[in-house]
Amino acid sequence: MPLGPKVAFRIGGPAEVLVRPHDAAELATALSIAREYGAPVTVLGTGSNVLVGDGGIKGLVLRLAGELADFHVGFDHGGAAEIEVGAGALNAPLVSMLLHLGLVGVEFLATIPGTFGGALIMNAGAHGGEIGPFVEEVGVVRIDGTVERRPGRDCDFGYRRSGFRPEEILTDARLRVPRGDAAAAKHHLDEMRQRRRSSQPHDQPNAGSIFKNPPGDFAGRLIEACGLKGRTVGAAQISELHANFIVNLGGARAQEVVALADLAAAQVKDRFGIALEWEVRRIGEHNSSGDPGN
Ligand SMILES: Cc1cc2nc3c(=O)[nH]c(=O)nc-3n(C[C@H](O)[C@H](O)[C@H](O)COP(=O)(O)OP(=O)(O)OC[C@H]3O[C@@H](n4cnc5c(N)ncnc54)[C@H](O)[C@@H]3O)c2cc1C
Structure with a gap:
């Protein structure tokens, strides 16, 4: 099953097996089959923060659907509400529902694809x-079939990271969202969307920021200062609009994106002494560069 058309970068080889579990029972069955065959398991959301290797992904690729992609109000406290969200739910419709109910503070999430x-995995922001901070639980x-309800305070959220381990599949979460001025929140969301568009x-396939911002600076500023806007390797290009984005000009390969990002990181290191850290996750088989992914 080709994965390129299913991820934001439009890059990557095929999934060996792609399964869309609709509820906890289907997920448990898929995991028990993976265990039986000793197959690795990878979960994909919308693929907006991944670079899938040109060799594709071995084993089982899961995309959560049905009940596992649903959301609803669990408990209304008056000043706030608890929302049950399936891990496969899309951010933008979730935020639309929250605003419709007068629940505010999470609008930024509607500007983040996925x-x-x-x-949760990326502590998107x-x-x-x-x-x-909105996550209660x-x-x-786990791939071995064990389950856990983990309190938000134990999820070790940090800048574009969390403490979830590769063998852990997130199925759902409970959020607590306060009530507030929904009209003002919608206005703020419109402004944020406008800022992004410019x-x-x-309009070009990409996976968002390639690198995390180093403390006190911006990866895009550093890469631009190295004169790299517009630089290409094959069909991968450092965006002419924002230097921390690599865009796929059409038919780019994962190894071209890695080569271009490595070039940018090396120049930033040489010129500023700053080591840039990948924000995009390299997953699957990046054979050609010998890169095991992160
Ligand atoms: C144009 C653009 C703009 C962006 N802007 C931002 C931004 O402003 N802020 C920001 O934080 N991010 C941004 N991103 C990155 C991306 O949108 C976020 O990281 C998003 O949260 C990823 O969600 P996803 O469903 O696409 O995850 P994927 O990219 O599919 O997966 C990301 C990682 O999470 C794992 N994963 C996904 N779901 C599960 C699950 N249920 N259980 C276990 N593991 C799982 C995957 O295996 C992978 O390692 C942007 C991306 C694009 C393309």
Whole structure:
């Protein structure tokens, strides 16, 4: 099953097996089959923060669907509400529902492409907000079939990271979102979207920021200062609009993206002494460069 068309970068080889479990029972069955065959398991959301290797992904690739991609209000406290969110739910419709109910503070999430599970793993954030502080509890299933409800305070959320381990599949979460001025929140969301449209290459396939911002600086500023805007390797290009984005000009290969990112990181290191850290996750088989991914 080709994965390129299913991820934001439009890059990557095939999934050996792609399964869309719709509920906990289907997920448990898929995991028990993977265990029986000793197959590795990878979960993909919308693939907006991954670079899939040109060799594809071995074993089982899961995309959560059905009940595992649903959301609803669990408990209304008056001043706040608890929301049950499946890890496969998309961010933008979730935020639309919250605003419709007068629940505010999470609007930034509607500007970040992806699923709620991907947002939890990455502690996705933008415009001064991040999802971690809203999380009360996360449902986790390990590949060995054991399950856990983990309190948000134990998820070790940090800047574009969390403490979830590779063998842990997030199934759902409970959020606590306060009530507030929904009209003002919608206005703020419109402004954030507008800002993005003018500063990010939304019309070319990409996976968002390639590198995390180093403390006190911006990866895009450093790469631009090295004169790398517009630089290409094959069909991968450092965006002319935002230097921390690599765009796929059409038919780019993962190894070209890695080569271009390595070139940018090396020049930033030489010129500023700063080691850039990948934000995009390299997953699957990056054989050609011998890169095991991260
Ligand atoms: C144009 C653009 C702009 C972006 N802007 C931002 C931004 O402002 N802020 C920001 O934080 N990010 C941004 N991103 C990156 C990306 O949107 C976020 O990281 C998003 O949260 C990823 O969600 P996803 O569903 O696409 O995850 P994927 O990319 O599919 O997966 C990301 C990682 O999470 C793992 N994963 C996904 N779901 C699960 C699960 N249920 N259980 C276990 N592991 C799982 C995957 O295996 C992978 O390692 C941007 C991306 C693009 C393309």
